[in-house]
Amino acid sequence: MKADALRGHLDPMILAVVEHEPLHGYAIMEALLERSGGELDLPTGTLYPALRRLERAGYLASEWSTVGGRKRRTYQLTSAGAKMLAAGKQEWVTFRAVVEGVLRPGQA
Amino acid sequence: MKADALRGHLDPMILAVVEHEPLHGYAIMEALLERSGGELDLPTGTLYPALRRLERAGYLASEWSTVGGRKRRTYQLTSAGAKMLAAGKQEWVTFRAVVEGVLRPGQA
DNA sequence: CCTCATAAGTAGATTGGCTACATGTTGCCT
DNA sequence: AGGCAACATGTAGCCAATCTACTTATGAGG
Secondary structure, three states, X not given: OOHHHXXXXXXXXXXXXXXXXXXXXXXXXXXXXXXXXXXXXXXXXXXXXXXXXHHHXXXXXXXXXXXXXXXXXXXXXXXXXXXXXXXXXHHHHHXXXXXXXXXXXXXX | OOHHHOOOOHHHHHHHHOOOXXXXXXXXXXXXXXXXXXXOOOOHHHHHHHXXXXXXXXXXXXXXXXXXXXXXXXXXXXXXXXXXXXHHHHHHHHHHHHHHHHHOHHHO
């Protein structure tokens, strides 16, 4: 999968994995890998800045903890984040319809 | 629809509209608008550079003509372009599976 | 002791879609 | 006749998100 195919789609995906339980960055990486069937192996240089950005934007809230001598920053969805996630899901449906309308994949 | 949701998905879409008939730039714009149900209204500053890029890459070939006093540059798919289009369609299927696996839109 | 998995980050390059601008024709409306 | 919408093509420069490559640190297992 090409690098910037993700562009603009990563944010809702990150929000989605913390929808039902707060997770720390590394666990978010693993959750994305697992949910995508091994396709989505984000470099840390993508994920961590994205998390900071989402927190600055008010969609995530974080707090530090220490587990087994390791520091973790755990992120949870805010109510603004939940709204953004819902909007993102809706936008995905539209986007998919646009791409498939143009590509007409039935004629592949 | 967000601006850079398109990132990395525009190229196959452009190739798709000239798959069965050569079209000039303006007609490609209109075809994208029509096939997307009015959602995909590309600015000329996006489309024309993209067409140049696709031609430089060998996926499109162009020639000039004059119709009703107006100059047109008509693009057609090359065989390399056809291969790229097929690959792009396949990549889209993968990409869609990844996003939907993460988003789980059934739980919206 | 060394290396892998866990854990979090930064700096800097890339890149492609965007806004805004530039140019010219045809045809319709007033 | 004047003006504006639609037709038609393009460039310059901005911006933001993802990437590569690097840094730091702990715990566990060989």
